[in-house]
Amino acid sequence: MTGRERILAALNHQPVDVLPVWMMRQAGRYLPGYQALRARHSFMQMVSSVDLSTEITVEPVDTLGVDAAIVFHDILIPFELLGLELDFIEGVGPVLAPPIRTAADVARLGAFACDDELVVVQTLKSVREKLGEQTAVLGFAGAPLTLATYAVEGRSDKKRPHFRAMLRDDPDTLIAIMNLLAPVIAAYLAQQARHADAVQLFESHADLLPREDYERLALPALRETIRIFRELDPDTPLLLFAQGMRNIAPCVRDLAVNGFSIDQHLPLCEAVECLCPGPGPGRPVLQGNFDPQKLCATANGVVQDAESFLRAGAEALGHPPGTGLPTGWIVNLGHGITPKTPPASALAFVETVHAFSNP
Numbered sequence: 547m548t549g550r551e552r553i554l555a556a557l558n559h560q561p562v563d564v565l566p567v568w569m570m571r572q573a574g575r576y577l578p579g580y581q582a583l584r585a586r587h588s589f590m591q592m593v594s595s596v597d598l599s600t601e602i603t604v605e606p607v608d609t610l611g612v613d614a615a616i617v618f619h620d621i622l623i624p625f626e627l628l629g630l631e632l633d634f635i636e637g638v639g640p641v642l643a644p645p646i647r648t649a650a651d652v653a654r655l656g657a658f659a660c661d662d663e664l665v666v667v668q669t670l671k672s673v674r675e676k677l678g679e680q681t682a683v684l685g686f687a688g689a690p691l692t693l694a695t696y697a698v699e700g701r702s703d704k705k706r707p708h709f710r711a712m713l714r715d716d717p718d719t720l721i722a723i724m725n726l727l728a729p730v731i732a733a734y735l736a737q738q739a740r741h742a743d744a745v746q747l748f749e750s751h752a753d754l755l756p757r758e759d760y761e762r763l764a765l766p767a768l769r770e771t772i773r774i775f776r777e778l779d780p781d782t783p784l785l786l787f788a789q790g791m792r793n794i795a796p797c798v799r800d801l802a803v804n805g806f807s808i809d810q811h812l813p814l815c816e817a818v819e820c821l822c823p824g825p826g827p828g829r830p831v832l833q834g835n836f837d838p839q840k841l842c843a844t845a846n847g848v849v850q851d852a853e854s855f856l857r858a859g860a861e862a863l864g865h866p867p868g869t870g871l872p873t874g875w876i877v878n879l880g881h882g883i884t885p886k887t888p889p890a891s892a893l894a895f896v897e898t899v900h901a902f903s904n905p
């Protein structure tokens with residue numbers, strides 16, 4: 547099977563020859579080709595160029611043999627289309643200006659134009675041309691809460707003082723921001739989905755709110771995003787990643803997504819219980835969740851860790867040793883690959899997944 551066939555088979559609970567694998571943030575700072583380009587270009591230059599973005603997207607396919615290519619872009623780029631200024635500053639991270647902190651700020655946001663000319667869409671087309679049918683191609687966007695945290699804060703700050711203040715003093719404005727983002731994200735994803743085999747929503751800050759608050763404040767806009775996306779594109783598989791899936795699993799399990807990408811803090815055996823009510827095609831596809839820190843080990847260390855992770859995962863999905871490969875599982879990391887990862891260790895991970903036959 548080709549990588550693309552494997553990913554599509556897993557998304558449809560069909561048997562696979564070997565388990566499909568890709569890694570979140572696989573097109574990034576740990577790769578030598580990326581580093582060489584980054585030495586000559588700013589991050590914004592790279593995400594604004596279809597040629598550079600295509601080259602970066604394809605690098606992990608060529609050098610690591612992953613089954614899917616996720617388009618090189620960023621969840622924060624749509625803010626530019628809404629009229630905010632976005633920059634990535636060395637040592638600071640992403641900066642959005644002006645931040646959105648009041649109802650008047652929300653009202654000022656521009657109309658969003660979303661068409662095939664977007665760099666991300668052009669890059670998806672160009673990646674497909676380059677990779678042909680061999681490899682699955684994935685698009686993505688941020689979920690409303692995760693995007694709202696950046697919009698309110700304006701810059702990376704682990705304490706998130708402005709977001710916390712809004713949560714406490716003015717939750718209606720937070721809801722207004724997420725409601726404004728929902729149709730934007732849905733249209734942006736649907737535009738990508740025209741040229742992608744699947745798309746993924748990143749809810750990277752699902753652990754910021756207690757579950758009840760997530761359900762009350764953030765879930766409605768997420769649900770609305772998915773509803774509009776489904777209206778625009780009934781067919782392209784949609785995956786939901788959450789950092790903090792354990793926290794939100796009970797309230798997202800009934801969303802109209804095809805699969806859940808889980809972080810490493812929710813073991814697959816527990817994910818099956820809290821996200822998948824029954825066996826067989828009724829359960830959603832699971833994606834994940836090897837601890838990205840473990841990829842910082844030597845290649846030999848990664849092989850051992852990956853083998854025990856794969857055995858445990860197969861068992862959790864109903865395939866104890868000797869019973870073959872489970873369906874409906876796309877192997878991935880629990881979160882993005884870290885810049886410290888040795889490329890040889892990332893390669894060892896992909897090769898170990900592809901060699902695994904559940905003996």
Ligand code: 1CP
Binds near residue numbers: 617881
């Ligand atoms: O070279 C550099 O300094 C830039 C580093 C970088 C890269 C390689 C950033 C800045 N974004 C990206 C690409 C990126 N971002 C991809 C590319 C495709 C791939 O996965 O290979 C993807 C999917 C993202 C998604 C993204 N951006 C998320 C969701 C995933 C996650 O990690 O939880 C988030 C939260 C962002 C915001 C962002 N962009 C960049 C940084 C450093 C951050 C995090 C800022 C922070 O919260 O501190």
